[in-house]
Amino acid sequence: MTLEQIFQNVVEGEMAAVEAGVRSALEQGIPADRILNEALIQAMAKVGRLFEEGEIFVPEMLFAARAMQTGLKLLKPALAATDVQSAGKVAIGTVQGDLHDIGKNLVVMMLEGAGFEVEDLGTDVPPEKFVQAVQNGAQVIGMSALLTTTMASMLKTMEALRAAGVREHVKVVIGGAPVTDAYARKIGADAYAADASVATRIVRQLIA
Protein backbone atom coordinates (compact mmCIF):
# COMPACT_ATOMS: atom_id res chain seq x y z
CA MET A 1 0.00 0.00 0.00
CA THR A 2 1.45 3.33 -1.01
CA LEU A 3 1.00 6.68 0.68
CA GLU A 4 -0.91 7.79 -2.39
CA GLN A 5 -3.46 5.02 -1.85
CA ILE A 6 -3.86 5.90 1.83
CA PHE A 7 -4.32 9.52 0.83
CA GLN A 8 -7.03 8.56 -1.66
CA ASN A 9 -8.82 6.28 0.79
CA VAL A 10 -8.93 9.04 3.40
CA VAL A 11 -10.41 11.45 0.85
CA GLU A 12 -13.03 8.84 -0.04
CA GLY A 13 -13.73 8.08 3.63
CA GLU A 14 -12.89 4.38 3.37
CA MET A 15 -12.02 3.65 6.98
CA ALA A 16 -11.20 -0.06 6.66
CA ALA A 17 -8.94 0.57 3.66
CA VAL A 18 -7.12 3.34 5.52
CA GLU A 19 -6.61 1.07 8.52
CA ALA A 20 -5.21 -1.70 6.33
CA GLY A 21 -3.09 0.79 4.40
CA VAL A 22 -1.51 2.36 7.45
CA ARG A 23 -0.77 -1.05 8.98
CA SER A 24 0.89 -2.20 5.82
CA ALA A 25 2.86 1.05 5.44
CA LEU A 26 4.15 0.72 9.01
CA GLU A 27 5.13 -2.91 8.35
CA GLN A 28 7.03 -1.78 5.28
CA GLY A 29 8.99 0.52 7.55
CA ILE A 30 7.63 3.83 6.27
CA PRO A 31 8.16 6.33 9.12
CA ALA A 32 4.97 7.24 10.99
CA ASP A 33 5.53 10.96 10.60
CA ARG A 34 5.72 10.55 6.82
CA ILE A 35 2.45 8.60 6.76
CA LEU A 36 0.90 11.32 8.91
CA ASN A 37 2.17 14.30 6.94
CA GLU A 38 2.14 12.98 3.39
CA ALA A 39 -1.03 10.89 3.49
CA LEU A 40 -3.36 11.77 6.37
CA ILE A 41 -2.84 15.50 6.79
CA GLN A 42 -2.57 16.12 3.05
CA ALA A 43 -5.78 14.18 2.51
CA MET A 44 -7.67 16.21 5.11
CA ALA A 45 -6.38 19.42 3.53
CA LYS A 46 -7.82 18.25 0.22
CA VAL A 47 -11.11 17.28 1.90
CA GLY A 48 -11.30 20.77 3.40
CA ARG A 49 -10.78 22.34 -0.01
CA LEU A 50 -13.41 20.11 -1.62
CA PHE A 51 -15.86 21.08 1.12
CA GLU A 52 -15.18 24.80 0.77
CA GLU A 53 -15.66 24.49 -2.98
CA GLY A 54 -18.99 22.74 -2.47
CA GLU A 55 -17.76 19.53 -4.13
CA ILE A 56 -18.51 17.44 -1.03
CA PHE A 57 -20.88 17.92 1.91
CA VAL A 58 -20.85 17.27 5.65
CA PRO A 59 -21.37 13.48 5.47
CA GLU A 60 -18.43 12.98 3.10
CA MET A 61 -16.28 15.23 5.27
CA LEU A 62 -17.24 13.22 8.35
CA PHE A 63 -16.41 9.91 6.66
CA ALA A 64 -13.03 11.26 5.63
CA ALA A 65 -12.36 12.54 9.15
CA ARG A 66 -13.28 9.18 10.63
CA ALA A 67 -10.96 7.37 8.22
CA MET A 68 -8.16 9.78 9.09
CA GLN A 69 -8.78 9.24 12.84
CA THR A 70 -8.52 5.50 12.40
CA GLY A 71 -5.18 5.88 10.68
CA LEU A 72 -3.99 8.39 13.26
CA LYS A 73 -4.78 6.00 16.13
CA LEU A 74 -2.51 3.38 14.58
CA LEU A 75 0.27 5.93 14.17
CA LYS A 76 0.09 7.38 17.67
CA PRO A 77 2.38 4.86 19.43
CA ALA A 78 5.04 5.31 16.76
CA LEU A 79 4.58 9.10 16.71
CA ALA A 80 4.99 9.31 20.48
CA ALA A 81 8.36 7.65 20.14
CA THR A 82 9.59 10.19 17.59
CA ASP A 83 9.62 13.90 18.17
CA VAL A 84 6.71 15.16 16.10
CA GLN A 85 5.70 18.74 16.74
CA SER A 86 1.97 19.35 17.05
CA ALA A 87 0.68 22.29 15.04
CA GLY A 88 -0.71 23.76 18.26
CA LYS A 89 -3.00 23.07 21.19
CA VAL A 90 -6.71 23.71 20.87
CA ALA A 91 -9.53 23.16 23.39
CA ILE A 92 -13.06 23.09 22.06
CA GLY A 93 -16.54 22.58 23.45
CA THR A 94 -20.24 23.29 23.08
CA VAL A 95 -21.11 26.05 25.53
CA GLN A 96 -23.11 25.75 28.73
CA GLY A 97 -26.80 24.91 28.26
CA ASP A 98 -26.30 23.47 24.79
CA LEU A 99 -26.00 19.78 23.94
CA HIS A 100 -25.57 19.94 20.17
CA ASP A 101 -22.25 18.49 19.15
CA ILE A 102 -22.24 17.38 15.52
CA GLY A 103 -20.59 20.56 14.27
CA LYS A 104 -18.20 20.65 17.18
CA ASN A 105 -17.18 17.01 16.61
CA LEU A 106 -16.54 17.78 12.98
CA VAL A 107 -14.27 20.69 13.88
CA VAL A 108 -12.40 18.44 16.34
CA MET A 109 -11.77 15.85 13.64
CA MET A 110 -10.73 18.43 11.06
CA LEU A 111 -8.31 20.08 13.49
CA GLU A 112 -6.77 16.72 14.44
CA GLY A 113 -6.53 15.95 10.76
CA ALA A 114 -4.60 19.18 10.32
CA GLY A 115 -2.11 18.12 12.98
CA PHE A 116 -3.39 20.05 16.00
CA GLU A 117 -3.51 18.61 19.48
CA VAL A 118 -7.17 18.91 20.42
CA GLU A 119 -8.81 18.68 23.82
CA ASP A 120 -12.51 17.97 23.33
CA LEU A 121 -14.31 19.48 26.31
CA GLY A 122 -17.63 17.97 25.25
CA THR A 123 -21.04 19.62 25.50
CA ASP A 124 -22.69 21.84 28.09
CA VAL A 125 -19.25 23.17 29.02
CA PRO A 126 -19.25 25.76 31.84
CA PRO A 127 -17.04 28.88 31.49
CA GLU A 128 -14.60 27.71 34.18
CA LYS A 129 -13.76 24.59 32.17
CA PHE A 130 -12.69 26.76 29.25
CA VAL A 131 -10.60 28.85 31.66
CA GLN A 132 -8.99 25.69 33.01
CA ALA A 133 -8.15 24.53 29.48
CA VAL A 134 -6.27 27.79 28.87
CA GLN A 135 -4.44 27.38 32.16
CA ASN A 136 -3.49 23.90 30.93
CA GLY A 137 -1.86 25.38 27.86
CA ALA A 138 -4.53 25.66 25.14
CA GLN A 139 -3.49 28.30 22.65
CA VAL A 140 -6.90 28.46 21.04
CA ILE A 141 -10.41 28.05 22.49
CA GLY A 142 -13.25 26.97 20.21
CA MET A 143 -16.84 27.56 21.34
CA SER A 144 -19.94 26.25 19.64
CA ALA A 145 -23.63 27.09 20.18
CA LEU A 146 -26.67 26.01 18.19
CA LEU A 147 -29.31 28.28 19.67
CA THR A 148 -29.58 32.03 20.12
CA THR A 149 -30.57 31.32 23.72
CA THR A 150 -27.29 29.52 24.46
CA MET A 151 -25.10 31.98 22.55
CA ALA A 152 -25.18 34.09 25.71
CA SER A 153 -22.93 31.44 27.31
CA MET A 154 -20.22 32.47 24.85
CA LEU A 155 -20.28 35.97 26.28
CA LYS A 156 -20.17 34.55 29.82
CA THR A 157 -17.15 32.46 28.89
CA MET A 158 -15.39 35.51 27.42
CA GLU A 159 -16.03 37.34 30.70
CA ALA A 160 -14.70 34.37 32.69
CA LEU A 161 -11.52 34.32 30.58
CA ARG A 162 -11.00 38.02 31.30
CA ALA A 163 -11.82 37.67 35.00
CA ALA A 164 -9.29 34.85 35.32
CA GLY A 165 -6.67 37.02 33.62
CA VAL A 166 -6.04 34.54 30.80
CA ARG A 167 -7.81 36.28 27.91
CA GLU A 168 -4.58 37.65 26.45
CA HIS A 169 -2.94 34.22 26.51
CA VAL A 170 -5.49 32.62 24.20
CA LYS A 171 -7.25 33.11 20.85
CA VAL A 172 -10.99 32.50 20.77
CA VAL A 173 -12.93 31.21 17.76
CA ILE A 174 -16.70 30.77 17.81
CA GLY A 175 -19.16 29.02 15.52
CA GLY A 176 -22.57 27.37 15.23
CA ALA A 177 -25.77 27.80 13.27
CA PRO A 178 -27.02 31.12 14.69
CA VAL A 179 -23.55 32.62 15.24
CA THR A 180 -22.21 35.43 13.05
CA ASP A 181 -19.05 37.39 12.45
CA ALA A 182 -20.75 40.43 14.00
CA TYR A 183 -21.51 38.46 17.16
CA ALA A 184 -17.88 37.38 17.42
CA ARG A 185 -16.81 41.01 17.29
CA LYS A 186 -19.50 42.01 19.75
CA ILE A 187 -18.36 39.63 22.47
CA GLY A 188 -14.67 40.23 21.75
CA ALA A 189 -13.82 36.83 20.26
CA ASP A 190 -10.92 36.72 17.81
CA ALA A 191 -12.79 35.07 14.96
CA TYR A 192 -15.95 33.48 13.68
CA ALA A 193 -15.70 30.26 11.68
CA ALA A 194 -18.60 29.43 9.38
CA ASP A 195 -17.72 25.75 9.03
CA ALA A 196 -15.20 23.11 10.08
CA SER A 197 -12.96 23.68 7.12
CA VAL A 198 -12.82 27.43 7.67
CA ALA A 199 -12.23 26.78 11.39
CA THR A 200 -9.08 24.82 10.60
CA ARG A 201 -7.74 27.59 8.37
CA ILE A 202 -8.52 30.27 10.95
CA VAL A 203 -6.93 28.38 13.84
CA ARG A 204 -3.79 27.95 11.74
CA GLN A 205 -3.69 31.69 11.03
CA LEU A 206 -4.36 32.66 14.64
CA ILE A 207 -1.38 30.78 16.04
CA ALA A 208 0.94 31.26 13.11
Add this chain to the structure above:
Amino acid sequence: MNALPPPGRPVVILACRVFQHWLENLLQAWAGAPPALTFFDYGLHAVPKNLRQTIQAAIDSVDQPSLIVLGYGLCGNGLSDIRAGQHFLLIPRTDDCIAILLGSYQAYRREMDREPGTYYLSKGWLEAGTNPLRESQKLAEKYGAEKAAWLMEVQYHKYRRLAMVARDGDELERYRSQAEAVAAYCARWDMRYEELLGSDGYLLRLIELVQSDGAQPGEDFLLIPPGGLLEQALFVRTD
Protein backbone atom coordinates in the same frame (compact mmCIF):
# COMPACT_ATOMS: atom_id res chain seq x y z
CA MET B 1 -39.80 50.48 17.75
CA ASN B 2 -41.77 50.57 14.52
CA ALA B 3 -45.52 50.10 14.38
CA LEU B 4 -47.37 47.99 11.87
CA PRO B 5 -48.44 49.97 8.79
CA PRO B 6 -52.11 51.02 8.65
CA PRO B 7 -54.40 48.53 6.92
CA GLY B 8 -54.70 48.88 3.17
CA ARG B 9 -51.37 47.39 2.17
CA PRO B 10 -51.66 44.03 0.50
CA VAL B 11 -50.62 41.17 2.79
CA VAL B 12 -48.36 38.46 1.44
CA ILE B 13 -47.50 35.38 3.50
CA LEU B 14 -44.33 33.44 2.69
CA ALA B 15 -44.05 30.44 4.97
CA CYS B 16 -42.47 27.08 5.52
CA ARG B 17 -44.72 24.20 4.58
CA VAL B 18 -44.50 22.95 8.17
CA PHE B 19 -47.13 25.64 9.02
CA GLN B 20 -49.41 25.12 6.00
CA HIS B 21 -52.15 23.25 7.81
CA TRP B 22 -52.19 25.62 10.78
CA LEU B 23 -52.08 28.82 8.74
CA GLU B 24 -54.77 27.75 6.29
CA ASN B 25 -57.03 26.98 9.23
CA LEU B 26 -56.38 30.30 10.93
CA LEU B 27 -56.91 32.25 7.75
CA GLN B 28 -60.42 30.91 7.31
CA ALA B 29 -61.50 33.58 9.76
CA TRP B 30 -59.78 36.34 7.76
CA ALA B 31 -62.09 39.26 6.99
CA GLY B 32 -61.96 40.54 3.41
CA ALA B 33 -59.69 39.51 0.56
CA PRO B 34 -57.39 36.74 1.86
CA PRO B 35 -53.64 37.32 1.76
CA ALA B 36 -51.51 35.78 -0.96
CA LEU B 37 -50.10 32.60 0.55
CA THR B 38 -46.97 30.80 -0.63
CA PHE B 39 -45.40 27.79 1.08
CA PHE B 40 -41.84 26.64 0.58
CA ASP B 41 -40.26 23.22 0.93
CA TYR B 42 -39.47 21.94 4.41
CA GLY B 43 -35.93 21.01 3.62
CA LEU B 44 -34.67 24.47 2.59
CA HIS B 45 -33.23 25.17 6.03
CA ALA B 46 -30.71 22.34 5.61
CA VAL B 47 -28.68 24.80 3.55
CA PRO B 48 -29.44 28.20 5.11
CA LYS B 49 -27.95 30.04 2.14
CA ASN B 50 -30.52 28.43 -0.18
CA LEU B 51 -33.32 29.36 2.21
CA ARG B 52 -32.13 32.98 2.26
CA GLN B 53 -31.89 33.16 -1.54
CA THR B 54 -35.35 31.61 -1.99
CA ILE B 55 -37.02 33.97 0.48
CA GLN B 56 -35.19 37.05 -0.80
CA ALA B 57 -36.18 36.23 -4.39
CA ALA B 58 -39.80 35.74 -3.32
CA ILE B 59 -39.79 39.10 -1.50
CA ASP B 60 -38.17 40.91 -4.41
CA SER B 61 -40.72 39.49 -6.82
CA VAL B 62 -43.69 41.09 -5.00
CA ASP B 63 -44.54 44.11 -7.20
CA GLN B 64 -46.76 46.17 -4.95
CA PRO B 65 -45.47 47.60 -1.65
CA SER B 66 -46.85 45.06 0.81
CA LEU B 67 -46.77 43.75 4.34
CA ILE B 68 -44.88 40.49 3.94
CA VAL B 69 -45.34 37.98 6.72
CA LEU B 70 -42.55 35.43 7.00
CA GLY B 71 -43.63 32.12 8.49
CA TYR B 72 -40.15 31.27 9.69
CA GLY B 73 -37.73 31.74 12.56
CA LEU B 74 -34.03 32.53 12.27
CA CYS B 75 -33.59 28.97 10.95
CA GLY B 76 -29.80 28.65 11.20
CA ASN B 77 -29.31 32.22 9.92
CA GLY B 78 -31.29 31.35 6.79
CA LEU B 79 -33.53 34.32 7.59
CA SER B 80 -30.75 36.75 8.49
CA ASP B 81 -29.56 39.42 6.08
CA ILE B 82 -32.90 39.56 4.28
CA ARG B 83 -33.61 42.97 2.72
CA ALA B 84 -37.10 44.43 3.06
CA GLY B 85 -36.89 46.51 -0.12
CA GLN B 86 -40.17 48.37 -0.61
CA HIS B 87 -42.06 46.19 1.87
CA PHE B 88 -42.68 45.83 5.56
CA LEU B 89 -41.48 42.44 6.87
CA LEU B 90 -43.04 40.77 9.89
CA ILE B 91 -41.58 37.57 11.40
CA PRO B 92 -41.80 35.62 14.67
CA ARG B 93 -38.75 36.28 16.83
CA THR B 94 -37.64 32.70 17.35
CA ASP B 95 -34.78 30.35 16.50
CA ASP B 96 -36.86 27.91 14.48
CA CYS B 97 -40.32 26.40 14.08
CA ILE B 98 -40.38 24.64 17.45
CA ALA B 99 -41.41 27.69 19.49
CA ILE B 100 -44.10 28.45 16.92
CA LEU B 101 -45.46 24.90 17.06
CA LEU B 102 -45.40 24.92 20.86
CA GLY B 103 -47.30 28.22 20.89
CA SER B 104 -44.80 30.64 22.41
CA TYR B 105 -41.18 31.39 23.09
CA GLN B 106 -41.85 30.78 26.79
CA ALA B 107 -43.26 27.31 26.08
CA TYR B 108 -40.10 26.52 24.11
CA ARG B 109 -37.90 27.69 26.99
CA ARG B 110 -39.88 25.54 29.41
CA GLU B 111 -39.41 22.47 27.23
CA MET B 112 -35.73 23.24 26.80
CA ASP B 113 -35.29 23.53 30.56
CA ARG B 114 -37.08 20.20 31.02
CA GLU B 115 -34.87 18.43 28.48
CA PRO B 116 -32.37 20.33 26.36
CA GLY B 117 -31.58 17.19 24.37
CA THR B 118 -34.94 16.98 22.64
CA TYR B 119 -35.56 16.06 19.02
CA TYR B 120 -38.96 17.39 17.92
CA LEU B 121 -41.39 15.76 15.52
CA SER B 122 -44.51 17.28 14.02
CA LYS B 123 -47.09 16.40 11.42
CA GLY B 124 -45.24 18.53 8.89
CA TRP B 125 -41.87 16.96 9.56
CA LEU B 126 -43.31 13.44 9.46
CA GLU B 127 -44.98 14.14 6.11
CA ALA B 128 -41.79 15.63 4.71
CA GLY B 129 -39.85 12.55 5.76
CA THR B 130 -37.52 14.67 7.91
CA ASN B 131 -37.02 12.43 10.91
CA PRO B 132 -34.24 10.15 12.14
CA LEU B 133 -35.86 6.93 10.88
CA ARG B 134 -36.38 8.16 7.33
CA GLU B 135 -32.99 9.87 7.38
CA SER B 136 -31.26 6.63 8.31
CA GLN B 137 -32.95 4.89 5.38
CA LYS B 138 -31.96 7.62 2.94
CA LEU B 139 -28.37 7.62 4.20
CA ALA B 140 -28.16 3.82 3.88
CA GLU B 141 -29.31 4.04 0.26
CA LYS B 142 -26.68 6.65 -0.48
CA TYR B 143 -23.69 5.54 1.59
CA GLY B 144 -24.33 1.94 2.61
CA ALA B 145 -25.44 0.51 5.95
CA GLU B 146 -22.20 0.83 7.95
CA LYS B 147 -21.51 4.49 7.11
CA ALA B 148 -25.19 5.39 7.53
CA ALA B 149 -25.39 3.80 10.99
CA TRP B 150 -22.24 5.61 12.09
CA LEU B 151 -23.45 8.95 10.76
CA MET B 152 -26.76 8.56 12.61
CA GLU B 153 -24.89 7.70 15.80
CA VAL B 154 -22.69 10.79 15.50
CA GLN B 155 -25.69 13.03 15.02
CA TYR B 156 -28.22 11.68 17.46
CA HIS B 157 -26.54 9.92 20.37
CA LYS B 158 -26.77 12.98 22.63
CA TYR B 159 -30.53 13.39 22.30
CA ARG B 160 -32.51 12.09 25.26
CA ARG B 161 -36.10 12.74 24.26
CA LEU B 162 -38.20 12.45 21.12
CA ALA B 163 -41.16 14.80 21.39
CA MET B 164 -44.09 14.68 19.03
CA VAL B 165 -45.80 18.09 18.94
CA ALA B 166 -49.37 18.08 17.66
CA ARG B 167 -52.05 20.74 17.41
CA ASP B 168 -54.74 18.68 19.08
CA GLY B 169 -55.73 15.18 20.15
CA ASP B 170 -57.05 14.28 16.69
CA GLU B 171 -53.76 15.12 15.05
CA LEU B 172 -51.91 13.11 17.68
CA GLU B 173 -54.12 10.10 17.01
CA ARG B 174 -53.53 10.28 13.28
CA TYR B 175 -49.77 10.58 13.47
CA ARG B 176 -49.08 8.49 16.56
CA SER B 177 -48.15 5.30 14.72
CA GLN B 178 -45.65 7.14 12.49
CA ALA B 179 -44.17 8.93 15.50
CA GLU B 180 -43.93 5.66 17.41
CA ALA B 181 -42.08 4.05 14.54
CA VAL B 182 -39.49 6.83 14.77
CA ALA B 183 -39.43 6.41 18.56
CA ALA B 184 -38.76 2.68 18.21
CA TYR B 185 -35.78 3.47 15.97
CA CYS B 186 -34.47 6.14 18.37
CA ALA B 187 -34.71 3.83 21.38
CA ARG B 188 -31.16 2.73 20.48
CA TRP B 189 -29.97 6.03 22.00
CA ASP B 190 -32.20 5.70 25.07
CA MET B 191 -34.41 8.50 23.79
CA ARG B 192 -37.75 8.46 25.53
CA TYR B 193 -40.89 9.26 23.57
CA GLU B 194 -43.26 12.00 24.67
CA GLU B 195 -46.31 13.62 23.14
CA LEU B 196 -46.80 17.35 23.56
CA LEU B 197 -49.88 19.33 22.68
CA GLY B 198 -48.76 22.41 20.81
CA SER B 199 -50.75 25.55 20.29
CA ASP B 200 -51.55 27.82 17.38
CA GLY B 201 -51.27 30.73 19.81
CA TYR B 202 -48.07 32.12 18.26
CA LEU B 203 -49.47 32.05 14.73
CA LEU B 204 -52.79 33.44 15.95
CA ARG B 205 -51.01 36.43 17.50
CA LEU B 206 -49.14 36.87 14.23
CA ILE B 207 -52.38 36.98 12.25
CA GLU B 208 -53.95 39.36 14.78
CA LEU B 209 -50.98 41.68 14.48
CA VAL B 210 -51.29 41.72 10.70
CA GLN B 211 -54.95 42.69 10.95
CA SER B 212 -54.39 45.30 13.63
CA ASP B 213 -54.29 49.01 12.98
CA GLY B 214 -50.80 50.22 13.69
CA ALA B 215 -50.05 47.88 16.61
CA GLN B 216 -46.55 47.43 18.05
CA PRO B 217 -44.93 44.08 17.24
CA GLY B 218 -43.83 43.54 20.87
CA GLU B 219 -40.95 41.30 21.86
CA ASP B 220 -42.21 38.13 20.14
CA PHE B 221 -42.16 39.53 16.60
CA LEU B 222 -39.79 41.55 14.47
CA LEU B 223 -41.03 44.27 12.16
CA ILE B 224 -38.67 45.54 9.50
CA PRO B 225 -39.72 48.76 7.75
CA PRO B 226 -39.14 49.38 4.02
CA GLY B 227 -35.44 49.72 3.26
CA GLY B 228 -34.55 47.80 6.42
CA LEU B 229 -32.54 44.65 6.98
CA LEU B 230 -33.62 41.57 8.92
CA GLU B 231 -30.50 40.71 10.94
CA GLN B 232 -29.49 37.85 13.20
CA ALA B 233 -28.82 40.22 16.13
CA LEU B 234 -32.51 41.18 16.22
CA PHE B 235 -33.44 37.58 17.01
CA VAL B 236 -31.12 37.25 19.99
CA ARG B 237 -32.95 37.54 23.29
CA THR B 238 -31.08 38.29 26.49
CA ASP B 239 -33.44 36.62 28.99
